Amino acid sequence: MFSRMKVARKFLLTGVALIGLLTFAAPRPAAAQSCALCYTQAASSGSRMIQALKSGILILIVPPTVLSVGMIFVLYHKRYQVRPADDAPKSDGW
Numbered sequence: 001m002f003s004r005m006k007v008a009r010k011f012l013l014t015g016v017a018l019i020g021l022l023t024f025a026a027p028r029p030a031a032a033q034s035c036a037l038c039y040t041q042a043a044s045s046g047s048r049m050i051q052a053l054k055s056g057i058l059i060l061i062v063p064p065t066v067l068s069v070g071m072i073f074v075l076y077h078k079r080y081q082v083r084p085a086d087d088a089p090k091s092d093g094w
Helices: 002-025 036-044 047-077
Strands: none
């Protein structure tokens, strides 16, 4: 029975991974990815404004990405601190 659960879990993880991969690989309309105001401002401005816009995009993207990766790193390394040991006595209550 334990091996069946292992196989079923592998199939479930494989299915979730495939669905995630297909979600990211699916083409999306290019028009949905741009803001009309941003596009017109960038098209009508000079190279200095375009560089400022690129810097602003990086400033808005980098901190949340770094924080997310840091959070995942911390959670991964502390994943066993809240789990009881296998040889710990089982309790019925909270």
